[in-house]
Amino acid sequence: MPYFDMASSAPLHPVARQALLAALDEGWADPARLYREGRRARLLLDAAREAAAEAVGCRPDELVFTPSGTRAVYDGIAGALAARRRAGRRLVVSAVEHSSVLHTAAAHEADGGTVTEVPVDRTGRVTPGAYAAALREAPDGVALACLQSANHEVGTRQPVAEAAEECAAAGVPLLVDAAQSLGWGPTEGNWSLLTASAHKWGGPAGVGLLAVRKGVRFRTVPPTDERESGRSPGFENLPAVVAAAASLRAVRAEAAAEAERLRGLVDRIRARVPELVPDVEVVGDPERRLPHLVTFSCLYVDGEALLHELDRAEFSVSSGSSCTSSTLTPSHVLRAMGVLSEGNVRVSLPRGTAEAEVDRFLEALPGVVARVREGLGAPTPAGAAVTPDPEPEREPGPEPEVELVVDSLGKRCPIPVIELAKVIGEVPVGGVVVVLSDDEAARLDIPAWCEMRGQTYEGERTADRGMAYRIRRRA
């Protein structure tokens, strides 16, 4: 039963399991105690720190273990902001950071700080120079900048080394969230702080990493205690820490070969899905990306129904579609990229994924998408676009514009786009369809549909209820 959601959580690596078992027996005592059980626990903790620091590329005394990657991000950002409060209260982040970074940014704003969001291009990548520009244009002092090493939803690698140089030139520390990439290799560039999460590389849950380079100003926000150099309070989760460090070393040993293998499988998905399934957009940078992750979106498809059908076919994937989110909003990453969010599927292959599993997925996918589309009464493949109405003859001079209004109020993604696709043929070329929708996803998906289908998106305006989206038929 293929599990293709490595980016959410990886199954426990066998080395992690083995290390965890050993450390349960040897490492349950308090490493701060002086008796033999405590000393034994301390030795294990020190060894785990050394191994993890080597993989991160920092000194052991620069690294602490936290209870999760989320907590590493919260406390890393808070500690850096607190220490640089005199320099300023502005936090610079990319628009596609993990929610833990964006939640911390929102809390910082609610607390009176300011936040700059650096935009990304259509591949999800911040442009080189973007951090420099954000730092230059900040009207107030910038305390900290954050950039992920690679995006968790579309796999695009970020220009971390360039951003670190730009930050260094401006005298601003850079925090890199390396959660998605640390298992594949160390983080390039001269970062100041780094965070990661063990269960993303096959380590156990309950372990995050926070590295703070010597010389980087840092002040843990109280309350805290004497654990982990005063930077991560609470009794050390030692067996899990030991398992995390051991598995990081193990996955790194296999990383180069496995990355090449999975990259081949992902290339196959990237190439085959648009051939096998009509009206699909594969998103993310095709080259500068994580080896194991690929994301695509299917027009006229309900993401939740798609996930459900794939689950019935025994494929576990995730989605950034609004219908799969508790807030009914599409993924902020897809939104920042300006790409289609409906029928979104993220495939992230765990280490050891067999070629045959990927082939089975490619076999199953077309039927699954077709069934979901059929259930929604979606237009037949490329229907609206391939059979345009005959071009109307145009009189010279102004004439009343043909305009059709589609009321999709109260309907959720992908229905507004399906209704648009069904009626676009009813207006003459040059005519306009206005879609009324109060679904958050429409804002992203109607422009994306226009881009994919060669129609002209003319913009949105606030209507009595929801928004009115204006589309001009081009073909």
Next chain:
Amino acid sequence: MPYFDMASSAPLHPVARQALLAALDEGWADPARLYREGRRARLLLDAAREAAAEAVGCRPDELVFTPSGTRAVYDGIAGALAARRRAGRRLVVSAVEHSSVLHTAAAHEADGGTVTEVPVDRTGRVTPGAYAAALREAPDGVALACLQSANHEVGTRQPVAEAAEECAAAGVPLLVDAAQSLGWGPTEGNWSLLTASAHKWGGPAGVGLLAVRKGVRFRTVPPTDERESGRSPGFENLPAVVAAAASLRAVRAEAAAEAERLRGLVDRIRARVPELVPDVEVVGDPERRLPHLVTFSCLYVDGEALLHELDRAEFSVSSGSSCTSSTLTPSHVLRAMGVLSEGNVRVSLPRGTAEAEVDRFLEALPGVVARVREGLGAPTPAGAAVTPDPEPEREPGPEPEVELVVDSLGKRCPIPVIELAKVIGEVPVGGVVVVLSDDEAARLDIPAWCEMRGQTYEGERTADRGMAYRIRRRA
């Protein structure tokens, strides 16, 4: 090799180990996901929550899992304070709470809040009515009160039910830190919030509990995410949570019988230690106490040396003496109780401790203490008190007071007390010894020594360096 420091951390219970192993295979996926691995994880999480809630005595939807007991305390207090900010900014705590509570109180004070510390008696227990008095006398609005169920250093149970009634009468929520007692039974009384830590009852590290009763106002301090009802951010540490819940149920099933058995062993230590070792004070309430924990202090003994000797004799215990603390201050609990802190030993017996192990400890202890005392050149047992100098004949009317000054500046516990004991016989009965000391522990231990040895403690005053302690010879 007897491990007698259960109050720091308990070895993993076999049921916890078994549950952890099973959950590593079944519960590594994200319980928020809709595919089968996620649904399976969700089922495990729900079952663990139900089991833990039953043991706590609350509804499952009132309970969240946190990464540690410390984090449960931090976030529980912060959330209750934030929600009641309009009611006031005063926090009431007992003087003998766990450091996690006191650290949170200190952070609250640094943030502009106010804190009342409720004192304890010589047994370490807050007196009934003390919370009512603290709430009544608070000049400003009280947002929250905290009281541990039982003390972690001396085992004394607190009058939680009475405090809860006093708080309810004042309309103030009560947070109970049940870290030390939850494995032994549910917490009495109508508490509002409760915290605990799994590794204290034989569960794994990495799991705390935070219960917030329905109707109690609570607002998680941002940043947070959608995990654990928005009350505990970060990916759920599911295998550990499952193991925590299973082991809590298991230790509860054995609790009544095992408590009775360990109570007998502790009674033996309480009775025998003062018979076997001269100049010892057993501290804590002899009746209203945790079944497995006993603490005593030995005059003229260096706590660190004592721990080291006991470790060599293969007994693992802990100590609240200043020399065993990184800050070189004696335990705040012993200080609040006003009892001797030098040569302090806490014995906390894990479940299953054999009678023979306790007997071996009682056999070893006298020799260990004697060796440490010998190494320090301590007075022979009860020497100073049993051989008083002959009473000096007193002329009627005022006469110049005999006063001897002992300069113990720069010397650490227990040296100032040893030097005092050595010279007290050199002044006549009615005469005065002044000890100069800059050791924080002297402040606690010199009055405690006077109490134990029947001498009169006349107070302290600031000297050129350190403090001057004044002792009048009575016998």
